[in-house]
Amino acid sequence: MMNETAEIKKEDVQSFIENFEKLKEEISKAVIGHSDLLENILVCLLAGGHALIEGVPGLGKTHLIKTMGAVLGLKMSRIQFTPDLMPADIIGTNVLMKDDAGGTSIRFSRGPVFSQVLLADEINRATPKTQSALLEAMQERQVTVGGVSHMLEEPFIVLATQNPIEMEGTYPLPEAQLDRFFFKLIVNYPDSGELGRIAELTTGVSMPELDVLSDMDMINGMKKLIRSVPVPEEVRDYAVSILKATHPETETGSFSRYIRYGASPRGLQSMILAGKVYALISGRYNVSFEDIKRAAYPSLRHRIILSFEGEAESITPDSILDSIVKAL
Amino acid sequence: MxxxxxxxxxxxxxxxxxxxxxxxxxxxxxxxxxxxxxxxxxxxxxxxxxxxxxxxxxxxxxxxxxxxxxxxxxxxxxxxxxxxxxxxxxxxxxxxxxxxxxxxxxxxxxxxxxxxxxxxxxxxxxxxxxxxxxxxxxxxxxxxxxxxxxxxSSFSFLQISDRQMAIGDILLDSSERIDAVNSGEKDKDLEELAEEYRKLGQKIQDRFMNDKSIDREVEELSLRLEKKIEELSREGVQKESRTLSDEEADSEIYQLERKREMGDELGDILESLMKTFSLTPDMRLGSSVERRDGMSGEGGLSEERNSESPPGSAEEGTPAEDSESSDSARTGAPDKGETGEQGEDLQDSDSSQGKPGKSDGLEKDNSKSGNTDPLSPFFDKEEKISDFDPASPPGEEMTEDMGDFQPFREKKESGEFGEEDNIRGDLREGEQIKSFIRALPHIVEPTKEEMDIIHFYRNQLESAIDREILPPGYESVIRDYFLAIGVLNDE
Structure with a gap:
């Protein structure tokens, strides 16, 4: 489509915005409400990240992701995480195969991770060992089995869901795993109007038919536009300040005692990249303070590990981020 | 671009x-x-x-x-x-x-x-x-x-008191008096002073002023007036020291007299102002001392004397103390406030002892000349006072005129002194001499025992009575006087 140093034209940005809006509209046909959630999932996809979606059962998380996969025109697979799920069930394994000549050979049987949109449903129900099977795939975009690395196809996005209220029989995601997620998105209850529309849509005779609006090339082309968006120095410094403020050793505010561990540099990358996408979909060519503020919540909330005091006082990472944004 | x-x-x-x-x-x-x-x-x-x-x-x-x-x-x-x-x-x-x-x-x-x-x-x-x-x-x-x-604006929010109006009148009156004194001389400094007094008087009458600021301004002008008086006196001293022909001397003497008169009149004005505004002589002396520090010779304060004055001593003196010291000086009694220098004088020279009024140690060497304090605004009057020197035993200074009294002395010694030889005098009140006495800025401890001084006076008195020819009947009067003041005993 274009090389990285080529001058970007206004039409390119306009096309980006139009495509983005089309995707949103198409998905919104089958998914009532969750506009921000949908937008953030698309931002995640375009920024090359993965999203952890948290919400109580029945809010349509799985439905949203399946719909998105269908509209994007990408290969999609779904894994239902259970306690007895094994890593091989995700990434695949080498199997002994007999050929037509009667000989035997070892062949790699690909797991569901070899897709472009991977729905990891109820990821916290699997053991950490199985959860960790996704680490390499999420970070390196490859899977190594038997000493052989298998590349995943771009774009690749893991959309994991988890239930925050059921703690029995679940395994909270380890910090290393959490840090791999670009965004952590919270699914809220739909409002009355949305509930009415949901009731009407899902209890009727027919479901809306969805068109496939994009393909792999279009998505990759959109991704290339994002990285070149300039970030003014003061905006970059602002993002750094926010990240630094999440560290307990800094005395930005009274919230420091509620934090055990702060956000890693991956959080800064997430903020900046998400800010770039927000800027473009807003029709701007540069990242602003507002973009960073907006990106700070989904980028950092799962990277802030609360201290015992914070847990005891029911402090949430979002309230800490509220304080940080106000303080800076 | x-x-x-x-x-x-x-x-x-x-x-x-x-x-x-x-x-x-x-x-x-x-x-x-x-x-x-x-x-x-x-x-x-x-x-x-x-x-x-x-x-x-x-x-x-x-x-x-x-x-x-x-x-x-x-x-x-x-x-x-x-x-x-x-x-x-x-x-x-x-x-x-x-x-x-x-x-x-x-x-x-x-x-x-x-x-x-x-x-x-x-x-x-x-x-x-x-x-x-x-x-x-x-x-x-x-x-x-x-x-x-x-x-x-000169608008006053506060009511001007009657006292303030009266003060203004006094200052305006002083201005006119200064102008009157200066009418013949046209001295620029005096003209300025009169103008300043007039302005101040008008200002005080125009709007409210607190007592403190009035006193401060009046004091400032009074110090200037005093300085002018001193200048006039100093000019007189300088002219006196020149050698002149007779005509020049007459003219100079006239000028000198004129200066002295002006000094007297200005001194009166200053004195009345000081009484009105309760300006203490100490305050004046303090400033005068400062001005006199650089002076030498006649009338100047010695450095030793200055160094003995403690800082701020000018403020320590009260009018009551000043009046006391002045009274004691007038009576010729040994003033404790003055004996810091006077005690030494008693030993050094009999002629300076108990000098009333001006015997504050300022001019212990000038008792003979009579021009003892040329800087004083009351120079002339003090000169008159100095004619009478009770420190000198009566009769000692009259040795030159002893010839006039010789017949009476002889008659007295021979016992032929009769009633007809008595001198008839008029019994009437003597002339009151006003004098402005400068008190010492501080009270010093006496250096002589009181009884020593009394005995000294007693000896002086007895020798004087024995030596002098007194009008008949006056011995008892004089004796009674000294008995009354405790110098003599009944015996």
Whole structure:
């Protein structure tokens, strides 16, 4: 489509915005409400990240992701995480195969991770060992089995869901795993109007038919536009300040005692990249303070590990981020 | 001009506008505060502390001007002012991003700069940094007028008391008296002094002034008057020391007499002022001492004497103490306040002992000349007093005229002294001599026992009575007098 140093034209940005809006509209046909959630999932996809979606059962998380996969025109697979799920069930394994000549050979049987949109449903129900099977795939975009690395196809996005209220029989995601997620998105209850529309849509005779609006090339082309968006120095410094403020050793505010561990540099990358996408979909060519503020919540909330005091006082990472944004 | 230059030019305009707005804001804010403070301070400063100068007003105006100038000083850069503009106008960092990336190799540079140029065409610096008047600003002209009125007008908010009017009258009267004294001489200093007294008198009658400020101003003028009196006396001394022909001497003597008269009259004016305003002689002496420090020779205070005076001694003396010391000096009794020097005099020279009035140690070597204190405003009167020197035994100074008394002495010794030889005198009140006595700035401890002094006087008295020819019947009068004051015993 274009090389990285080529001058970007206004039409390119306009096309980006139009495509983005089309995707949103198409998905919104089958998914009532969750506009921000949908937008953030698309931002995640375009920024090359993965999203952890948290919400109580029945809010349509799985439905949203399946719909998105269908509209994007990408290969999609779904894994239902259970306690007895094994890593091989995700990434695949080498199997002994007999050929037509009667000989035997070892062949790699690909797991569901070899897709472009991977729905990891109820990821916290699997053991950490199985959860960790996704680490390499999420970070390196490859899977190594038997000493052989298998590349995943771009774009690749893991959309994991988890239930925050059921703690029995679940395994909270380890910090290393959490840090791999670009965004952590919270699914809220739909409002009355949305509930009415949901009731009407899902209890009727027919479901809306969805068109496939994009393909792999279009998505990759959109991704290339994002990285070149300039970030003014003061905006970059602002993002750094926010990240630094999440560290307990800094005395930005009274919230420091509620934090055990702060956000890693991956959080800064997430903020900046998400800010770039927000800027473009807003029709701007540069990242602003507002973009960073907006990106700070989904980028950092799962990277802030609360201290015992914070847990005891029911402090949430979002309230800490509220304080940080106000303080800076 | 490149696109970035256009952006930089716009940033320059923004910087100028911001500095102008800041300067205006500074001067308005400070003016408001300064005018309120100035208005509030005007009443107490002018009417209770007697501050007449509009210097505080000038200071406030200067401070406001400085704040205005300070507003133009700043360290704004193109980038910082563009960032501020982005924030103020809600431009989402478009201008600052364009300034940073407009000419870089970023793929978006053209788009960013193009958008920024479109923006600066629609934005005026006045929109980014508008002149915003606060609610207090309309009051500034009113406050300015009020402040000027309070400081510059002679309007008095406080009622002028009868006493203040009377004081004004006294000062105006003093002015006229000085003019009258100076009518023949046309001395410029005296003319100025008279004018100053007149102005002060009018000022006191025109508006309320507190006692402290009145006293301070009167004291200031009184010190000037005293200094003038001293100058007149000093001129007389200098002229006396010259060798002149007879005609010149006559003229000089006339001038000298005239100066002395003027000094006397001015001294009277000063004395009346001092009585009116309770100015203590100590206060005057303090200033006189300072002025006399550099003087040497006749009438000057010795350094030793000055060094003995403790700092602030001028304020320690009270009028009561002064009057006491003056009284004791008049009676010729050994004044404790004076014996610091006088005690030594007793040993050194009999002629200086108990010198009344002026025997404060200032001129212990000048008892013979009579011109003992040329700096004194009462020079002439003191001279008259000095003619009578009770310290000298009666008769000792009359040795030259002893021939006139010789027949009486002989008659007395031979016992032929009869009633017809008595001298008839008129019994009437003597002439009262006014004198201004300077007290010592402090009371020193006596250096002689009281009884030693009494015995000394007694010996003097007895030898004088034995030696002198007294009118018949007066011995008992004199004896009774000394008995009464305890110098003699009944025996």
């Amino acid at each position: 490149t696109d970035r230059d256009k952006l930089a030019s716009f940033a320059e305009q923004l910087i100028k506008q911001k500095r102008l707005i800041r300067a205006i804001k500074n001067i308005l804010s400070l003016s408001f505060i300064a005018l309120i403070a100035g208005s509030l301070a005007a009443l107490p400063l002018r009417y209770f502390f007697g501050l007449d100068s509009p210097a505080p007003l000038g200071l406030l105006a200067g401070a406001c001007l400085l704040s205005f100038i300070y507003g133009f000083l700043g360290v704004e850069t193109h980038l910082s002012i563009l960032r501020e503009s982005d924030e103020k106008m809600g431009l989402k960092e478009k201008l600052s991003a364009a300034y940073q990336f407009g000419q870089s190799d970023n793929p978006y540079s053209t788009l960013i700069m193009g958008e920024a140029l479109r923006l600066i065409e629609t934005i005026k610096p006045g929109n980014v940094f508008p002149v915003i008047f606060s609610k207090r600003d309309p009051f500034i002209p009113l406050l300015t007028g009020l402040c000027l009125f309070l400081w510059m």
